[in-house]
Amino acid sequence: MFYAKDWVDYELLDTGNGEKLERWGTFVLRRPDPQIIWPLEKETQSWRQADAHYHRSSSGGGQWQQNSELPERWTITYDQKLTFYIKPTGFKHTGLFPEQAVNWKWMMDKIQGAGRPIKVLNLFAYTGGASLACAYAGAEVCHVDASKGVVQWAKENLHLSGLGSRPVRFITDDVFKFVQREQRRGSKYDAIIMDPPSYGRGPNGETWKLEDDLYPFIQTCQTILTDNPLFLLINSYTTGISATVLQNILTMAMKAKHGGTISSGEIGLPITHSGLMLPCGILGRWEA
Numbered sequence: 001m002f003y004a005k006d007w008v009d010y011e012l013l014d015t016g017n018g019e020k021l022e023r024w025g026t027f028v029l030r031r032p033d034p035q036i037i038w039p040l041e042k043e044t045q046s047w048r049q050a051d052a053h054y055h056r057s058s059s060g061g062g063q064w065q066q067n068s069e070l071p072e073r074w075t076i077t078y079d080q081k082l083t084f085y086i087k088p089t090g091f092k093h094t095g096l097f098p099e100q101a102v103n104w105k106w107m108m109d110k111i112q113g114a115g116r117p118i119k120v121l122n123l124f125a126y127t128g129g130a131s132l133a134c135a136y137a138g139a140e141v142c143h144v145d146a147s148k149g150v151v152q153w154a155k156e157n158l159h160l161s162g163l164g165s166r167p168v169r170f171i172t173d174d175v176f177k178f179v180q181r182e183q184r185r186g187s188k189y190d191a192i193i194m195d196p197p198s199y200g201r202g203p204n205g206e207t208w209k210l211e212d213d214l215y216p217f218i219q220t221c222q223t224i225l226t227d228n229p230l231f232l233l234i235n236s237y238t239t240g241i242s243a244t245v246l247q248n249i250l251t252m253a254m255k256a257k258h259g260g261t262i263s264s265g266e267i268g269l270p271i272t273h274s275g276l277m278l279p280c281g282i283l284g285r286w287e288a
Contacts, residue, residue, distance in 0.1 A: 001265060001266045001267065001268050001277055001279070002102040002265055002266070002267045002268070002283065003099070003102060003267065003268045003269060003270055003277055004098055004099050004100070004101035004102050004267075004268075004269055004270075005270060006078070006079050006101060006105065007078065007098060007101060008077075009024070009025050009076035009077050009078070010022070010023065010024060010025075010076060010078075010098045011023040011272055012098075012269045012270065012271050012272060012278060013028070013046065013271075013272050013273060014040075014044075014046070014047070014271065014272070014273040014274070015033070015036045015038070015040075015271050015273075015274070015276075015278060016036060016038060016039055016040025016041060017036070017039060017040040018032055018033065018034070018036050018037070019031065019032055019033065019036060019040070020032075020033045020036060020278065021046065021047055021050060024074075024076055024086050024094060025074055025075070025076045025086065026074075027051045027052070027070060027074065028046065028049075028050045028051050029050060029051065029052050029053075029054070029088065029094070030047065030050040030052070030053040030054065031053075031054045031092050032054060032056055032062075032092060033278070034239075035278060035279055035280070036278070041273075041274075049067065050067060051066070051067060051068045051070055052064050052065065052066045052067065052068075052070055052088055053065045053067065054088070054092045056092075061090065061091070062090075062092060063090070064088050070088070072087065073085045073086060073087035074086055075160065076096075078101055078104070079101075079105075081133075081136055081161070082104070082129070082132045082133060082136060082157075082161050083157070083160045083161045083162075084096050084127070084129070084132075084157050084160070084161075085127075085153065085156055085157060085160060095127045095150075095153060096127065096129060097126075097129070097280070097281075098269065099267045099268060099269050099280040099281065100129050100130070100235070100267070101129075102267055102283075103130060103133075103193075103233060103235060103267075103283065104129060104130060104132075104133035105133075106233075106285070107120075107130060107133050107134055107137065107191075107193070107231070107233070108133050108134070108136060108137040109137075110191075110230055110231055110287065111134060111137035111138060111139045111191075111230070112137045112138065114190075114230055117139075117140070118134075118137075118138070118139040118140070118190045118191060118230055119139065119140045119141075119142075119188070119189050119190050119191070119226075120134045120139045120140065120141045120142070120189060120190065120191045120192070120193065121141075121142050121144070121182075121189040121191070121192045121193070121221075121224070122134070122141060122142065122143045122144065122192075122193045122194075123144050123175045123178075123179070123192065123193065123194040123195075123196075123221075124144075124145060124175055124194055124195045124196050124197065124200075125143040125144055125145045125151075125154065125193075125195070126145060126150050126154070126195065127150050127153040127154045127157055128143055128153070128154030128155075128157050128158060129157075130193050130195075130233075131143040131154060131158070131168060132154075132157060132158060132161050132163060134191075134193075135158065135163045135166040135167075135168050136161070136163060136166075139191070140167040140168075141166075141167065141168045141169070142168075142169045142171065142189070143168060143169065143170050143171065144171045144172075144173060144175055144178050145171075145172065145175070146172065146173065146174055146175065146200065146201070147172070148172045151170050151171075151172045154170065155170055174204065175194075175196075175208075176208065176213070176217060176220075179217070179220055179221060179224065180220065182224050183220065183223050183224055187224055188224055188225065188226045189224055189225060189226065189229075190225070190226050190228070190229055190230045191229065191230045191231045191232065191233075192221050192224075192225065192229075192231075192232045192233070193232075193233045193235075194217075194221075194233070194234055194235070195234075195235040195236070195237075196208065196210055196213075196214060196217070196234070196236065196238075197210070197237075197238075198210050198237070198238040198239070210236070210238050210241070211241075214234075214249065215249055215252075215253065218232075218234075218249060218250075218253045218254075219253055222253060222254070222257065225258075228288070229258060229288060230287070230288055231285065231286060231287040231288065232250065232254055232285075232286045233283065233284070233285050233286075234246050234249070234250070234283065234284045234285075235267070235281060235282070235283050236281060236282050236283070236284075237280075237281040237282075241282065242282065243264040243265050243266060243282040243283065243284065244264065246264050246282060246283065246284025247262055247263075247264035247284055249284065250262045250264075250284050250285075250286045254286040255286065258286070258288065259288075260286055260287055260288045261286070261287055262284065262285065262286050262287075263284075263285045263287075264282070264283060264284040264285070265282065265283065266279045266280075266281070266282055267279075267280055267281050267282065267283055268280050
């Protein structure tokens with residue numbers, strides 16, 4: 001398992017009974033997590049006094065119960081390098097997946113060690129954690145997501161991190177169609193990052209289904225890589241897809257053409273109270 005261990009402003013305090021207790025800066029949130037099928041040893045005072053608790057609804061979705069006054073949003077910083085706005089949303093999320101720090105560090109090391117200018121394409125880019133990491137490392141970045149709201153959030157994170165002058169282009173568009181247009185334009189990138197959803201819908205009703213669309217999408221992405229690509233990273237939270245599936249896809253689509261090496265596995269977070277690891281998703285990495 002690849003796990004994020006460099007956080008100071010974030011901590012996974014405890015888990016059990018389908019929930020996790022997390023510290024985001026100075027605020028503690030209690031949220032559901034489907035991976036947590038083990039019991040809670042004891043509901044301590046810290047669980048009962050969490051600043052906010054997300055309750056699922058039997059009809060779908062859910063809502064936050066605030067036990068203390070929270071700001072509309074606040075900030076946390078990763079490794080004294082990247083700063084993000086945190087905001088509890090109606091879908092239980094906060095605008096950041098802290099386990100992704102394992103990928104941020106890896107990408108920064110690859111870009112800084114390349115010894116040449118690197119142009120990165122970040123697809124399904126959400127609020128920009130990977131985009132910020134690559135920009136911090138000195139890359140030129142193109143950030144693409146179909147949601148106008150999260151693209152704006154990513155722009156704000158970039159400026160919050162003091163990276164507003166870095167060469168980052170923000171695009172709100174259907175990711176698949178954007179890649180096809182880049183192919184027709186002859187655009188090239190040294191590295192591609194993607195965090196595709198299980199299902200998705202673009203701004204004009206375009207649909208995405210990971211099981212059907214991921215492999216042909218990787219093949220299309222190949223056509224916009226330079227002749228000397230640096231890396232291609234796939235991250236996934238889709239239930240039922242294993243890391244070995246991503247490894248197989250990258251072996252067929254990337255290694256056969258470019259050589260290089262492939263790694264894959266789970267990503268996760270250490271749990272302070274128990275010393276266990278919480279699995280949070282999977283990754284597949286191809287690197288030159």
